[in-house]
Amino acid sequence: MTTRITETRITFTHPFSLSCFKQAQPAGTYLLVVEEEELLGLSFSAYRKTATTLHVPALSVVSGSHAAYAVDATELEAALAADTRSHPDPV
16 A cells, blocks of 8 residues: 655644643644555545644744644644634735
8 A cells, every 4th residue: 555645834823722732832833744545446546644743843943852743634724724814814
């Protein structure tokens, strides 16, 4: 089975919280790693998300400690949407 990994950077402009954290995380840019596996037996390529991992602290923070947390993709998308709504782009 083929697995693919996608790394992206996501930015929160305000502190945010997810259920996997004991406390709110500061605003900043974070590394997000998404793992997917190929669905076999189809006439086209399709993948299913198997893991979503958020690395903390934010990439801009210089720190000796680093951790990766398994996060719920839906909860993360909701937190990003809430962050965007609280700070809309200027027109």
